[in-house]
Amino acid sequence: MLGAGVLGSGLAFGSDGRVISSSARIVIVGAGAAGLALANRLDRSLDGARITIIDRRERHIYQPGLTLVATGAWPTGQVLDENARYMPRDVEWLKANVAEFDPDANCLFTDEGQRVDYDFLLIATGLHLDFAAIEGMSTELIGREGIGCVYDNPEHATRTWAMIDAFTAQGGVGLFTRGPGGIKCAGAPLKVTMLTEDLLQRRGRRGAAELVYNSPGKGLFSQPDINEFLKSHFPERGIGLNWSHRLKGLEAEARRATFATPEGDVRLDYDFIHVVPPMRAPDPLFNSPLAWQEGPFADDGRWLEVDRYTLRHPRYPNVFGAGDCVGTPIGKTAASVKAQVPVAAHNLLRVLAGREEDARYNGYTSCPLVTARGSAMLVEFDYELKMVPSFPVIDPMREQWLPWVMKDRLLQGAYNAMLRGRV
């Protein structure tokens, strides 16, 4: 999910818009959207610093496009890219994964046993999709027995499209789920539901299918105005709603799902199911002292502890974070990355210059909520769940073509510009 926020200008490079001389060793963990954008911004703002980025992945996935791949609107190749295209020349790229953080010793260890020392650490690991938390579920099942999952990679999305394509042809019962707690792109499960319904309409097969969205809580969306809209919009489109239904297990061969509800377990048969697992911090972060040790962000997914405004670690002040891994109330979208990265980079540069950090992340996130092929709502809000439209002329409460055009044609370019640290 990437909102119009990526078109914004962000903060100036350097704490005063100038290049800062420093001999600091800066390590960035993760070469996803946040990691690459941080690397590019810092590389341009620092002279003499040794910047290392650690990630084994060479493939870059445009994750905001996965919902479009999974619903047949985009070909798989459209979301594939290479990290090398965005990696700054002066940044050392260590192709390994982090196995352990030791923030008390200002070092970390890779899965190849290499020790990496740092003066400053920027954590942008992304998150872990906890498929194992659903009994009977594994990623090998995606694309089989009517099981789909839009998240994680284009292979999952492509196999999900095969399942949705078959489901719309054959009809039956379609179950749509959402993992509890903080998940990335919380609009994606809703978009997959609405785009499947739209596809059934387009193919003249709507009457052959029953669609039911299973929410793990008592709402559909964190922003209250959009939540109210969806709570009436789904029934208007004949999409049933089950509240407090958390997907607990799957019997793939029998095409049966078990949901935990306040009244006890409920088993539902399906012909297609969209599985959205719970999400949490990746193991090395999850098990490290850098994660929240108590409170909602510890209970939910042991996310990276940061001050929600400065994105600086309160207990380890030489650590900053950005992206899906940070424990903030909202903000696991590419649009959030766009807003977070300039803040984290700027505040680090201020610290390097011996000054107090002064940039603040206001919780900005954005979701072009696609309601049908050719129609979307451009929803942008902050920590206070107030709408903060980048384009006041676009009504966030209205389904329109223009936000769809942005999602379909413009936002990937904006995302790439963000990776280069240009917006």
Next chain:
Amino acid sequence: MAFSPLGVFSVLLEVLRPYLWLLLVVLLVDLALLVLALRRRGDFAWRGSRRVALWLGAAAAVLALVALPYFTGATHASLTSWLDWFALAAGSVGIGLAVAVLLWPPLQLLLGRR
């Protein structure tokens, strides 16, 4: 969120990046044709070529008005607000102007020979 001209330019550059080589080729060819046309002194068909280019540009704008929603996987029924129609109209006019500007040099050459 605020905007900066550099940010908007960077986004446009990224959006056009896959087609930049094609744009560059078209612009170079056009430029070459324009130079050829300008070197034919006394054989200029300003008014005629401009009129034909504008007509072709208008035709392209009308075509865009009809086809643009389908090009985005939508239909005209997807346009639900004045903003949608304004965006469609503005995009179509832009395409029409681009077509007119790009066609003018070859038209000048063609009509100038008569």
